[in-house]
Amino acid sequence: MSMFCFQCQEASKNEGCTVVGVCGKKDTTANLQDLLIYVLKGISVYGNKAKEIGIYDEETSLFIAKGLFSTITNVNFNDDKFIEMIKEALSYRDSLKNKFMDAYKAKYGEEFSEELPEMATWYSDDIDEFYKKGEEVGVLATKDEDIRSLRELLTYGLKGIAAYVEHAYVLGEKSDEVFSFLQEGLAATTDDSLSAEELIGVILKTGEVAVKAMAMLDKANTSTYGHPEPTQVNIGVKKRPGILVSGHDLKDLEELLEQSKDKGVDIYTHGEMLPANTYPFFKKYDHFVGNYGNSWWEQTREFESFNGPILMTTNCLVPPKDSYKDRVYTTGVVGFPGVKHIEDRKPGQQKDFSAIIEHALKCEPPTEIETGTITSGFARNAVLSVADKVVDAVNSGAIKKFVVMAGCEGRHKTRDYYKQLAQELPQDAVILTAGCAKYRYNKLDLGDIGGIPRILDAGQCNDSYSLVVIAQALMEATGVKDINELPISYDIAWYEQKAVAVLLALLHLGVKGIRLGPTLPAFLSPNVVKVLVENFDIKPIGTVAEDLKAIMGEEVVVE
Structure with a gap:
């Protein structure tokens, strides 16, 4: 085993990649990414403590966000870049450490003497040592399977939030609260005193912050470029x-x-x-x-x-x-x-x-591979502009069920499930989607219900906030107090870590009964899966026939 990575849905044998990533990531790259995360955690240990005495550094927070983002699946495969970022991270960490130490002494009149985890103190400027250390500090460094599972679930949720934060930041939107939580969350993964129950509390808070991060990105996009139009x-x-x-x-x-x-x-x-x-x-x-x-x-x-x-x-x-x-x-x-x-x-x-x-x-024009059009642009503003029409369709029974089929696409043949499910859904069901998962079915002609298309595409995975707003608007319009009483079923496809952030956001909102596929994450231990099942009724996707019956609440014949 020269590496270990199980952060994406295509982890080898749904256990973990140990020689080279299914994504194409080399073992050296995986280990350098692990070392970068390790040092980012060290920065966050100081950042979290510095926050307690009134110190906050936006530049450091932005670097942490970019560092997390760079380790998401299929982002960066360049060892030289990660070596550069690790050196930068060590510099940011030591700069923040000095600010904190000076402020602590000024405030309390004595030197800070608390024992800190190694990632807050380790240092090297030797590139060979980077590779060696990277092999030691990866996922498997946490020996307890359940604590490891929770720490990784938390870390991957933070990676997803970091992506939203970075996109919003370049458009002028930022939140000290969200930035600070990246450090709070990373620091929590270094704290051996936290129980599994306490880590679950931090994970649910991650979902809360994910909603805020998605709202911030939604504001950044729509205030800059206008509201998407069908x-x-x-x-x-x-x-x-x-x-x-x-x-x-x-x-x-x-x-x-x-x-x-x-x-x-x-x-x-x-x-x-x-x-x-x-x-x-x-x-x-x-x-x-x-x-x-x-x-x-x-x-x-x-x-x-x-x-x-x-x-x-x-x-x-x-x-x-x-x-x-x-x-x-x-x-x-x-x-x-x-x-x-x-x-x-x-x-x-x-x-x-x-x-x-x-x-x-200097290049030839593109070779045509298809013709025609596809429909997109049904983000929150477009759907809410016809909210009365949608509510009337629900009340009359013309729309019996909304099925959220958002998330990621991937190579697995099992993902044909989502295309078949879309094809077999009854004519009184509407698909709400965001993310690239829609490419399994967005070119199907599924028709409309009284002028409302049966596929409402809200946009990128980054635009999943629109689906939250639509659900909340339906609650208000129908007088429903519990989101789970809405005629909405959640059939989520996942691949990478932004989908994990979306999943945690849904859990924070109290959504239960989510079907997750095409496989459950390899990083979830059996005991953590049990907690998610017992508290949130999360379940793996089944057969199309079984899931259609559960979604529609009746027998559905699949041709």
Whole structure:
């Protein structure tokens, strides 16, 4: 065993990757990521204590968020970048330590003498030692299986929150409360005195903070780009060279569109960037022409046929094939060895996308792989604008059930379950979705109910807050006091750590009976699963026939 990672749904044998990640991550990269998390925990030990005496450092908090984000599945595969970040983390930790020590002495008149965990004191500037230490401080360093499970559940929830925080921050929205909780949560994973019950309390608080982080990102996106509008998004191609934008970062898309207008290139979205086509702000760009392809895991085929350069703005990168690797550009927290990287924007300036624009002009136009349109843009504002119509449909029985089929896509053949479930749902059921899970069924013609489409796509996984607001609005409109009394069933697909944050948010909101698939997380121990089942009735997905019966509350015949 040269590594151990079980943070994503595709962990080998649903146990853990031990030699190389199913995602393509090398063992050295996995171990450096473990060491980065270890040092971020050390920073957080000081940050959490510093907060108690009135010290808060926003720059350090932002670094922690970016560090967590960089270790999410399919974000960064570059050892050199993680070595750089570990060095930075040690510097941030020692700077915060000195501020805290000085303030503590000034406040109490004596030196701070409490014994701290090793991650708050360990130091090396030897790269070989980084690799060695990384092998020692990973997931399995926590010997108790249940405590390990809870600590990892907490850590992965924090990674998801960190992604939301970073996206909101570049658009000018921030929250000291959310930033501080990243440190509080990480520090909790270092505290051997915390019982399993106490860790569960921190995990539920993580869900509460996840809701706040999603609300903050929703505000950042809608105040900057307007509220998404129901839109027929083109999935064909034009005749000019193109640039394909994947990931989630709307700020990167904005700057690329601005710099590429009138340059003779078209801009297409891929994967989770599809919902960008529904924001009013982006519709003013004539060369923003639609979506190309499907979800992240199909990129090795679709990037090949696109012919032009691809910009990866956040997670969802699959190790690129040599045949198109020279056309891949990364930016932000994304990285891969040998791939061109567009540097972060300097204060008051945009990122420089001139290289990728020039590259596009030398390429052939995209090869068409499909034609037509798909519908997106049913975020909270669009749905609430027809709330009366929706409530009337519920009261009349025209809509019997909403099924939340949000979350992530993935390679597992078992994910065909979600397509089949969508096809077999009765005509009085409406699907609420957000995230790339929708690519299993968003091109199906499922019709509508009195003008209300039977697939309401709220956007990215980052836009899951819309589904929360819609549920809360239904509660208010129908007079229901308990969210579980609504005609809503939750059938969630997960892959990576932002989905974990969404799951914890749902648990905080009191949602019970969630079906989770295609497999239960490998990082959940049997005892932790038992707690989730007993307290929240979480369950694995079953067969389509079984789950349809449970969702609709009646016998449903599956052809």
